[in-house]
Amino acid sequence: MPTLDARLEAVLDLIRTDVHADIGSDHARLPVRIIWGSRASRCIAVELNPGPLEQARRSVARSRLQDQIEVREGDGFGPILPGEVGSASLCGMGAHTIRGILERAGGRLPPALILQPNDSALLLRLWAREAGYHVRAERLIAGYWPYPVLRLEEVSGPDPAYEGVPLDAALKYGPLLLRAGGEVIRSQIEADVLRLSKVAAPGRESWDELETAKTALAVLDNRVK
Structure with missing residues (x-):
């Protein structure tokens, strides 16, 4: 049975359906583990590159x-x-690339998506709000950098995950991650505050990013009081 790194183990943990598609499957390790773990009865592994x-x-x-x-x-x-499928995963790509794939999918999109971008998930959370998908689960996996993992489900109406959480901070860092807290999300936000404090100035984009990071840190601090 193929081994998975921590980020793909987190993806695997969020999959439970009848038929699942892994888009950009690479060596198909994830589909093999999905079947071995009885997390789907059938998988479709999609890959573009010949190797x-x-x-x-x-x-x-x-x-x-x-x-x-x-x-x-x-x-x-x-x-x-x-x-054809009940859910799909897109892993190990940049958020811009994943969002482009989702936007081009049209009526082929399944009702559930498990996404693991290699950078900020902000673009994917924004897309989800526009496309009618709710954030149902989030993980942040420590690695070379923190890897976000999201499970999105197609549901009508406002997403309750964002209720009671400052929107800018929730979109950047994840509404459920901020609610849950933990060392990985705290370390990421504190590192952002330290980095941005050195370059931020009023009127610059970095200033708004710093304010968002400070707001997110305040959410974590209030959570543990």
């Missing part, structure tokens, strides 16, 4: 899971039919 595509096919063959994991060549959700 990883062939690696994914070999990985599935070695695991003898060809009946449950289908490897498809294509870009984003292009190889997925509307309504």
